[in-house]
Amino acid sequence: MDFTERSTRVYKTKQLYSKEELAARESLCVHEQPAFCTAACPLRIDARQLAGLCAAGDFTAARAAMERAVPFAQILAAGCEAPCTDACRLAEAGAESVSIPALERAAMRHGQPRTGRGLLKFKKKKTAVVFGAELFTLVVAAELAGKSYPTTFCVAENSASELIARCAPFLDTESAAEQAEVLEKLDLKVEYGRELTAALVEAERAKYDLACVSLAVYSALGGGNTDPVTLYDEKLDVLARPNGDESVIGAFYNARRAGVSADRLAQGMPPDSARGDEGPVASRLYTDLSVVSPTVRVPERGVYTREEAQIEAGRCIQCECTECIKGCAWLQHYGKFPRIMTREIYNNVGIIMGDHMMNGAINSCALCGQCSVTCPNGYDMAEICLSARRNMVETGKMSLAVHEFALRDQLFSNGEAFLCRAGPGSEKCRYVFFPGCQAAAVSPDAVWQAYMDLRARLEGGVGILLGCCGVISDWAGREELFSDTQAQLSAALSALGHPKIITACPTCTRTLAQLGDCVGIWDVLLDIGLPDCAPEAVGPVVLHDACGARGDAHTQDAVRKLAGQLGCAIRETEYSGDRAPCCGYGGLAGYAGPEVAAGMTAAALENTSGLQLTYCMGCRDRYARAGAESRHILELVYGVPAGAPPGISEKRRNRLELRRRLLRDIWGEDEMNKPLNFKLDITGEARALMEERMILESDVIQVMSSYNDSGEAVLENDTGLLVARLRIGNVTFWVKFTENGGTYTVHRVYSHRMTIETR
Amino acid sequence: MPEVKSYYVIDPEGKLTCRKCGVGLVKANAVFGYLDNAFPVELPVCPKCGFVYVPEELAVGKVLSVEKVLEDK
Structure with missing residues (x-):
């Protein structure tokens, strides 16, 4: 593994994915799919937003949203056939669908009309004319006027109110009067009392660039072949709606499509070009209906009062897909x-x-x-x-800085702390116990006990393989180191005669699966039975599934069975089994984003109390670090609780000590550590800084050995502290200490990755 | 020779002594380097052996923040 720092002056990229x-x-x-109600609406009116605004009591904003979407919003609100209501998902959950038209009516009634004139619009050069009164032509006229075409609307009726009554006979008197007022305020020239004969229409038509006709006028002109999508009759050069659909929403939808065609025609383009998605669509949105209560619709007597509308709108569940973010602290963080x-x-x-x-x-x-x-x-x-x-x-x-500590930890596990042995006096074994780097680091006693038990009760010889499975380098994206590690482990397993690998960590199981036949220690213990020392009545525990066991129902089940035999009364977490979150150890999240990882740990422990049972030592360590009482299942089985979570230096020492103990007590080999020729005393303050700043005791020892040899240090005259430094790899470590005889008392430590030279 | 800007200046003001050489550290030119970027600074340096002293507040303050910025380049 190359630990040379990269250069920011290398300009190289590689596309992550193709466009496809x-x-x-x-x-x-x-997540961004439209709500079902919106998707069902040919006009794509955002009913979810409308309901949200009504529920919040903001009827003015709701009304403004309606008025932005369509002209004559009150007519639509009064007459809409509401395909949105049929699409409402509440019905599937045993509740009545939300009455969206009733909310629209309430918004139009209780919301304040828009004030101000809006943006100054310049008139377009192309002119438009609309003949004959029906709902479709009324809305088209308003659409074209809204699009800034100088528009003339020729109708037989004699006044605005007559015209509104003709186009929207279902309106109540008050609303009709309001809509007549709206019509009069439009930037639209209405010619009342015109006799719309075919001859007149043809003569007038010639004066304008764009024309739209009512169904009656269209028949009078002899038309009957309007395009069902663009609503354009090329022969007559007019826009007209097809015969048949008399619905209110249909009229508005047709008017919108006619408006799009008018734009295309005005630009000299074929009316069917670049229209995009029009009309209702099928939404792919997912929404969780499991928490919906079976509510019923507020009956509409006249128009809803504000309160009634708020209650009705409050029944809307604001369909949206948040399934991933609900369970993931990482997505929540960002x-x-x-x-x-x-x-x-x-x-x-x-x-x-x-x-x-x-x-x-x-x-x-x-x-x-x-x-x-x-x-x-x-x-x-x-x-x-x-x-x-x-x-x-x-x-x-x-950046090497992000993962270097973890990568060096892996190298440590597979270097100084590595051990690969069959039983004493043999070179091959039928089984090999692979406890994993974290088990040896956090709970070496449990590993020792488990290994002793396996050796005693399994036939054919049980070897030991202390090391890291390599997942750290895999997580860091360092494929080269990962494949080197796989090769190292593969060679070790080969030397042992390809034994069956007994793992104590689901992540190791997954990583080592490519190298040999793996079995979880839980499966072995279920098979051979619990050891005599195992407890029988542990009591209530909260079981945390390991993310490494996702998709591995067999392991999840085996651990539950084993916990059951230990007398654990298991309480499942909200996200258990395959849905379990990560404790914050996975993916080296804790190194790159300690605050994000802390959020993951907190989320995993949310609403839990008492004993937290895990089957991954990473989880066990992080939960304990967050203050929870946590145990790896092996600690329970062998009755050896590891106690307070070890610091980063202790984790290394634990691995070395375990290796030494195994070699000494089983193979009779005692490796003596080279004694230091000075005494080292590290204060509590310095220890806390070492933990926070990821500085190992071995780093401090190297700095002090260097000082011991060279005598290079700086004396702070006012504090009396000596400051020594040493560059180790890519990091310069500084130690502030006092010297008393042969003892160095370390007071503070710090480090930086920058190099420093004189010039 | 053009004047090189110093990003950071510390004067030891006689408060630091080189343990090995027994002389006071003086303000002198030094360069921080990281990922092929160089930052000229003036730090306490031993005039005899050239030991450059980086105070803790500089290491965990400005140096760390510049490191983090460069790491995301």
Whole structure:
């Protein structure tokens, strides 16, 4: 593994995905799909927003939204056949669908009309004319006027109120009068009392660029062949609606389509070009109906009062898909849905020069894959973040600082602390126990006891393999180190005669599966029975499934069975089994984004109390660190609680000590540590700083050994402290200490990655 | 020779002594380097052995924040 720092002056990128691969991923996220009511509406009126505004009592905003969507909103509200209501998902959950038209009516009644004149619009050069009164032509006239075409509306009626009564006979008197007023305020020239004969229409038509006719006028002109999509009759050069649909919503929808055709014709384009999606669509949105209560509709007597409308609107569940974000502290932290995250990660990877704003997000995902289970479409952010990490490593964009500590920890596990032995006096074994790096680091006693038990009760010899499975390098996107580690472990297993691997961590099981036949220690214990020392009545526990066991129902089940035999009364968490979140250890999230990882731990422990039972030592450690009483199941089985969570140096020492103990007590080999030629005393303050600043005791020892040899240090005259430093790899470590005889008392420690030279 | 800007200046003001050489540290030119970027500074340096002293508040303050910015470049 090359631990040379990269250069920010290497300009290399590699596309993360092709356009198609990106689109395929993004399309899985349905969060931005329209609500079902909106999708069913040919006009795409945002009924979810309308209900939200009404529920909040903001009828003016609701009315404004309606008026922005259509002209004569009151006519639509009064007469709409409401396909939205039929699409409302509440009906599926045993509740009555929300009466959206009733809310529209309430919004129009209780909301204040828009004030002000709006933006100054310049008139277009093309002119338009509309002949004959019906709802369709009325709305078309308003649409064309709204689009700034100088528009003339020729009707047989003699006044605005007569015209409104003709077009919307279902309106009550008050609303009709209001809509007549609206009509009069439009920037529309209405010619009343025109006798619309075919000859007159043809003569008048010639004066304008665009024309639209009512069904009656269309028949008089001899038309009958209007295009069902564009509503354009090429022969007569007019826009007209097809015969048959007399619905109110249909009239508004036809008017909108006629307006789009008018735009195309005005621009000299074929009316069917570039129309986009029109009319109702099928929404792919997912919404969770499990928490819906069976409410009934507020009866509408006249128009809803404000209060009635608020109650009715409050029944709307505001359909949206938040399945992933509900369970994921990482998505919650960034406050974005997977589609947006994916696009931003994709763009981040493409940046050649400049700030990579998404590096933090890419590196703080736990890669746990929970989203791939909670998302109804299986959106997998882990795959995306891991691909991005690998890409960054390959192009030299990945900061070594983020993962170096963890990577060196893996090298430590597979170097100094590595041990691979068959039983004493033998070279091959039928089984090998692979406890995993964290088990040895956090609970070496449990590993010792488990190994002793397995050796005593399994036939054919049980070897030991202490090391890291390599997942750390995999998580860091360092494929080269990962494959080196796999090769190292593969060679070790080969030397042992390819034994069956007994693991104590689901992540190890998954990682080692490619190297040999793995079995969880829980399966072995279920098979051979619990050891005599195992408790029988542990009592209530909260069981946390490991993210490494996602999709591994067998392991999840085996652990439950084993816990049952220990007398555990298991309480499941809200997100259990395949839906379990990560504790914050996964994906090296804790190194790249400690605050994000802390959020993950807190979320996993939310609403839990008492003993937290895990079967991953990473979870056990993080929960204990967060103050919970947590145990790995092996600690329960062998009755050896590991106690307070160890610090970073202790975790290393535990691994070395375990190795030493195994070699000494089983193989009779005692490795003596080279004694230091000075005494070291580290104060509590210094220890806390070491933990916070990720400085190991071995680093401090190296600095002090260097000082001991060279005598190089600086004396702070006012504090009396000596300050020594040593560059170890990519980091310069500084130790502030006092010297008394042969004892160094360490008071403070700090480090930096920058190099420093005189000039 | 053009004047090189110093990003950071600390004067030891006689408060620091080199343990090995027994002389006071003086303000002198130094360069911080990271990921192929260089930042000229003036730090306490031993005039005899050249030991450059980086105070804790600088290491965990400005140096750390510049490191983090560069790491995302």
